[in-house]
């Protein structure tokens with residue numbers, strides 16, 4: 322390890338990391354109500370001596386930015402995490418206080434400590450260690466804590482608009498400290514069926530066109546959709562062995578518009594669909610494949626009147642960074658030393674705000690953070706261990722040091 326890296330690691334203080342995590346574990350930060358969480362971070366950053374910037378995205382919903390300035394000879398690095406994550410009514414079954422920040426047997430309990438309060442605390446404390454080590458930085462290091470992750474990346478969209486961007490980015494979402502090089506896109510859609518403008522009564526239902534019935538036909542038919550596989554690099558192909566697109570019908574509503582009656586033949590039905598295509602799947606092609614199913618149903622039943630549209634704000638983009646990229650290699654080395662275990666290169670079946678940074682700001686983006694990536698439903702008694710937290714803090718600190726204390730040429734050469 323280089324001297325600079327040793328020096329930065331010595332500046333990480335476990336008590337400080339734990340206290341910050343416990344403090345933010347106590348804050349409920351639902352999407353749309355992130356202000357209190359933002360204030361806590363601003364307070365922490367200021368007390369640590371950071372210059373902070375508050376960028377209001379919409380009223381009472383600010384992004385929080387903290388920067389360490391470099392000489393511009395090196396690559397700039399952005400740490401990004403979302404401020405939102407919280408439930409007004411916690412999941413049933415908690416034996417601890419969901420917003421108590423309790424520390425018990427080396428575990429800090431709290432809703433959303435895994436996704437991603439712990440990651441945010443670790444990124445902030447890593448940056449603080451870099452600051453305290455007082456090194457000559459060649460590249461800027463920025464921490465951006467953003468609102469509206471669950472609102473199609475609203476806060477990160479603003480970062481791009483305000484040019485709070487960088488050459489490289491690390492998104493601290495939970496990957497169990499594996500390096501995520503690709504993830505899926507996220508597309509919300511609305512499928513609508515229409516009946517007739519005339520209100521037919523149950524007793525004359527045979528004269529009407531039941532929009533809910535037509536929807537159920539379509540839903541059944543949709544199960545037969547054939548997703549064409551996109552052409553992608555071999556390492557991406559390997560990471561998505563099946564399921565080109567995951568999809569789910571999450572909501573259905575219907576009836577006769579303006580008349581809440583079970584005795585009237587419904588003239589509309591709306592189904593909310595969520596589709597998660599793998600990296601590289603062409604969105605228009607995907608839409609075409611779904612529309613093909615609709616066309617087939619229409620051809621066997623001319624009374625089917627249906628449209629399929631994106632919900633505004635979608636698609637949220639997928640992500641891919643080649644494993645040969647210096648950012649990926651530097652991340653892996655940082656995790657190996659900082660967390661004590663060599664990471665795997667993985668994919669994520671969810672979506673991060675990194676897709677926006679990659680597509681809109683042309684940044685090189687990688688995703689890695691503490692705690693398990695959850696393939697099971699979120700449960701009660703969520704916790705992060707102090708060990709996970711410290712492993713992440715050290716790894717982020719090492720990555721920031723490796724990147725920001727070298728000029729571009731030296732960094733590329735070290736990780737080519």
Ligand SMILES: [Zn+2]
Nearest residue numbers: 403436437494
């Ligand atoms: Zn998350």
